[in-house]
Amino acid sequence: NAGVTQTPKFRVLKTGQSMTLLCAQDMNHEYMYWYRQDPGMGLRLIHYSVGEGTTAKGEVPDGYNVSRLKKQNFLLGLESAAPSQTSVYFCASSYQLAEVQETQYFGPGTRLLVL
Amino acid sequence: AQSVTQPDIHITVSEGASLELRCNYSYGATPYLFWYVQSPGQGLQLLLKYFSGDTLVQGIKGFEAEFKRSQSSFNLRKPSVHWSDAAEYFCAVGGRGSTLGRLYFGRGTQLTVWP
Numbered sequence: 001n002a003g004v005t006q007t008p009k010f011r012v013l014k015t016g017q018s019m020t021l022l023c024a025q026d027m028n029h030e031y032m033y034w035y036r037q038d039p040g041m042g043l044r045l046i047h048y049s050v051g052e053g054t055t056a057k058g059e060v061p062d063g064y065n066v067s068r069l070k071k072q073n074f075l076l077g078l079e080s081a082a083p084s085q086t087s088v089y090f091c092a093s094s095y096q097l098a099e100v101q102e103t104q105y106f107g108p109g110t111r112l113l114v115l
Numbered sequence: 116a117q118s119v120t121q122p123d124i125h126i127t128v129s130e131g132a133s134l135e136l137r138c139n140y141s142y143g144a145t146p147y148l149f150w151y152v153q154s155p156g157q158g159l160q161l162l163l164k165y166f167s168g169d170t171l172v173q174g175i176k177g178f179e180a181e182f183k184r185s186q187s188s189f190n191l192r193k194p195s196v197h198w199s200d201a202a203e204y205f206c207a208v209g210g211r212g213s214t215l216g217r218l219y220f221g222r223g224t225q226l227t228v229w230p
Contacts, residue, residue, distance in 0.1 A: 004158075031216045040124070042205060042222040043159075050216060058217070090158060096216045100166070101147035101209030104218055106158035 002026055004107035006091050012113045013081045021076040021110050023091030031096045032074035033058075033104065034066060036087040043090065049074055050096070081114045088112070117142045117208045121221035128196050129229045136191040136224050138180075138206030147209030148189040149218065150180055154202045162204075165189060176200070201228040 007022040023032065030051050035043040035058075045058030049068040063085060065077045074093075078085060088111050092104040118141040128134055140146055147166055151159040163174025170182040180191045189206060203223045210217040 033217075040222055042220040043218075044220075045217060048217065092159075094216065099211070099215065101211070101215065101218075103149070103161050103164060106151075106160070108158045109156075 004091055004093055004105050006089075006107040006110050008110060009108070010111045010113075012115065013078075014115050015082060017081050018077070018079050019081065019112075020078075021089055021091075021112075023074045023076070023093075023107060024072055025074075025091075025093040025105070026072065027093060027095065027105065028071070029093035029095045029105075030071075031094045031102075031104075032068065033092040033094075034064070034074065034076045035090045035092065036060065036085075037090060037109075038087050046076065046089075081112075083114045086112060086114045117146075117210055117214070117219040119206050119208050119219055119221035121204075121206055121224050123224045124222070125225045125227070127227040127229060130198050131195050134191075134193045134196045134200070134226070136204050136206075136226070138189045138191065138221060139187050140189060140206075140208045141187065142208055144211060145184075146189075147211075148180075148182060149207040149209065150174065150178070150189070150191050151205045151207065152176075152202050153205065153223075159205065162191070196226075196228055198228045198230060201226055 033048040034046040047066040052071045091107040094102040150162040206221045207218040
């Protein structure tokens with residue numbers, strides 16, 4: 001049982017390049033999330049998904065797109081990377097019951113540097 | 116809207132000393148509250164959570180937290196800190212209704228432990 005895994009672990013991009021971050025979970029969770037972590041800012045929600053085929057915006061969605069084609073995978077895309085997107089990206093998932101906030105389980109993170 | 120304040124950016128304690136990390140939240144109803152810990156270069160791990168009932172919650176690694184509704188606080192405590200507790204600690208509040216499933220994080224408190 002691997003939990004939540006993220007690919008890649010580290011990436012360097014040039015401004016304007018595109019890339020996709022992959023998140024996979026093997027816990028059959030319905031909900032999945034993408035966060036970014038910047039020094040002194042805590043974690044901020046980028047996008048999230050409440051089920052296969054659905055996505056929604058979080059606090060800081062601009063410059064990112066997501067897709068949830070399979071229940072176990074949640075992809076985060078940067079179409080045209082900017083230096084402001086240099087950050088550590090975390091994926092999380094949770095088994096969400098109605099009206100009860102469940103625990104989110106986090107992946108190990110992806111460090112992205114945009115030059 | 117939900118929000119979390121962690122007033123202390125950085126705390127330093129000696130090994131064996133007691134610890135209290137502060138967390139204040141803003142939410143109109145009974146909150147879901149969480150404490151997560153992040154070791155360097157790692158993802159976030161759940162320490163404990165409060166949903167309802169007993170206001171003193173026990174977690175892993177000897178941590179506990181007390182929910183005080185009158186003070187809108189959920190402070191994390193440990194009676195005797197170990198060097199391995201050095202990490203960053205995040206308090207989070209969970210949403211309800213239309214924001215069910217979402218977590219709102221504080222900016223974190225970095226804990227340094229002196230030998």
